[in-house]
Amino acid sequence: xxxxxxxxxxxxxxxxxxxxxxxxxxxxxxxxxxxxxxxxxxxxxxxxxxxxxxxxxxxxxxxxxxxxxxxxxxxxxxxxxxxxxxxxxxxxxxxxxxxxxxxxxxxxxxxxxxxxxxxxxxxxxxxxxxxxxxxxxxxxxxxxxxxxxxxxxxxxxxxxxxxxxxxxxxxxxxxxxxxxxxxxxxxxxxxxxxxxxxxxxxxxxxxxxxxxxxxxxxxxxxxxxxxxxxxxxxxxxxxxxxxxxxxxxxxxxxxxxxxxxxxxxxxxxxxxxxxxxxxxxxxxxxxxxxxxxxxxxxxxxxxxxxxxxxxxxxxxxxxxxxxxxxxxxxxxxxxxxxxxxxxxxxxxxxxxxxxxxxxxxxxxxxxxxxxxxxxxxxxxxxxxxxxxxxxxxxxxxxxxxxxxxxxxxxxxxxxxxxxxxxxxxxxxxxxxxxxxxxxxxxxxxxxxxxxxxxxxxxxxxxxxxxxxxxxxxxxxxxx
Numbered sequence: 001x002x003x004x005x006x007x008x009x010x011x012x013x014x015x016x017x018x019x020x021x022x023x024x025x026x027x028x029x030x031x032x033x034x035x036x037x038x039x040x041x042x043x044x045x046x047x048x049x050x051x052x053x054x055x056x057x058x059x060x061x062x063x064x065x066x067x068x069x070x071x072x073x074x075x076x077x078x079x080x081x082x083x084x085x086x087x088x089x090x091x092x093x094x095x096x097x098x099x100x101x102x103x104x105x106x107x108x109x110x111x112x113x114x115x116x117x118x119x120x121x122x123x124x125x126x127x128x129x130x131x132x133x134x135x136x137x138x139x140x141x142x143x144x145x146x147x148x149x150x151x152x153x154x155x156x157x158x159x160x161x162x163x164x165x166x167x168x169x170x171x172x173x174x175x176x177x178x179x180x181x182x183x184x185x186x187x188x189x190x191x192x193x194x195x196x197x198x199x200x201x202x203x204x205x206x207x208x209x210x211x212x213x214x215x216x217x218x219x220x221x222x223x224x225x226x227x228x229x230x231x232x233x234x235x236x237x238x239x240x241x242x243x244x245x246x247x248x249x250x251x252x253x254x255x256x257x258x259x260x261x262x263x264x265x266x267x268x269x270x271x272x273x274x275x276x277x278x279x280x281x282x283x284x285x286x287x288x289x290x291x292x293x294x295x296x297x298x299x300x301x302x303x304x305x306x307x308x309x310x311x312x313x314x315x316x317x318x319x320x321x322x323x324x325x326x327x328x329x330x331x332x333x334x335x336x337x338x339x340x341x342x343x344x345x346x347x348x349x350x351x352x353x354x355x356x357x358x359x360x361x362x363x364x365x366x367x368x369x370x371x372x373x374x375x376x377x378x379x380x381x382x383x384x385x386x387x388x389x390x391x392x393x394x395x396x397x398x399x400x401x402x403x404x405x406x407x408x409x410x411x412x413x414x415x416x417x418x419x420x421x422x423x424x425x426x427x428x429x430x431x432x433x434x435x436x437x438x439x440x441x442x443x444x445x446x447x448x449x450x451x452x453x454x455x456x457x458x459x460x461x462x463x464x465x466x467x468x469x470x471x472x473x474x475x476x477x478x479x
Contacts, residue, residue: 052176059204067290091142092144096147122138178312351373384403
């Protein structure tokens with residue numbers, strides 16, 4: 001523990017990472033009154049959030065696997081099918097900020113419980129849809145139900161995880177998305193081989209309800225509300241945080257200053273990279289199975305497996321991205337290097353790999369290149385979550401909601417544009433060139449992101465002035 005009885009405001013404003021051998025676990029244990037070892041409730045919290053992400057992606061991504069069967073059964077055109085797959089993302093985009101504000105106001109515990117029951121119900125409604133418009137309506141309602149998941153989860157990571165492992169927690173959360181997407185590819189493919197798409201969606205709707213009931217009974221929004229989290233763990237969670245973040249976390253009521261959000265230059269760049277990453281990812285979870293069926297002649301079931309292989313790259317990339325981002329921050333103390341450096345490099349390599357796959361004739365080799373491309377794209381996901389938390393503090397739910405809204409507006413258009421592109425050119429391979437260019441543009445956006453300056457700087461400075469002079473600051477080291 002490091003006590004700063006007479007530190008200056010400049011010293012208090014930012015606590016640099018420690019390069020000593022002492023770990024944050026040891027530091028937190030030493031500053032706890034009881035001298036106990038920290039409990040590990042924060043990992044349980046991350047597990048709950050990761051399970052929610054996996055179940056949500058299982059429900060949303062199953063549509064892409066069953067797209068061709070649904071299209072044939074309901075007599076839809078490619079463009080109509082594109083509208084169905086894009087409908088989710090319109091409501092998902094526009095309700096990011098309202099549902100983020102809802103979770104900020106009422107807490108993640110209540111919010112995610114409601115959201116999970118709602119998205120399970122809309123999955124069942126998808127199974128019961130008799131035609132185009134009811135199918136679109138079910139997807140729109142599912143978008144509303146799932147819009148608040150990641151704003152609420154990001155806000156919870158801010159309250160429950162120390163700086164030294166914040167990005168890894170975000171990486172695990174991102175990995176949960178990929179687990180759900182992979183499960184959707186494999187499970188839906190298997191179910192479609194033995195039953196209709198309607199029964200498949202009915203079965204997929206059930207796990208979310210079970211999760212919601214257990215989550216409400218066991219989850220708590222903040223460490224101070226969880227009796228199982230001892231003083232040592234609560235001290236560890238505060239380790240290494242900028243002093244103004246600690247003050248803001250204790251007083252985060254009142255309206256969000258959206259003018260400050262709009263005027264922050266770094267946030268515009270984060271929005272830009274999010275558009276590129278989200279649009280690229282959308283291709284792989286929507287049209288990609290159909291792309292393989294049209295260009296490589298694979299079966300529906302086989303295309304589901306291949307989609308699972310590519311998304312396995314996203315799963316690995318999410319975990320590696322969290323480890324890499326946290327590791328660079330702990331070693332260098334550089335927010336730019338650990339956020340922007342990781343994001344720009346990862347998306348640049350992804351662009352090259354996707355472009356290379358366009359020249360490859362061998363199916364397995366091409367799938368391998370795409371899997372590694374998606375892996376590198378996903379390396380940037382934890383960096384994005386961490387960057388948003390860095391610049392927004394206790395307002396992470398609202399700001400992350402705004403970032404997700406922008407990205408998903410682009411995502412909503414993406415399936416429609418791909419459908420139009422194929423109908424006009426009859427050349428699916430052009431899609432790979434398009435998304436290689438999109439990822440490269442995302443790399444350029446990342447290169448100029450600077451998260452060292454928060455959105456609510458003035459409010460943070462005022463909060464710091466009210467903080468007691470003998471407040472405890474803990475230097476962060478590797479956990």
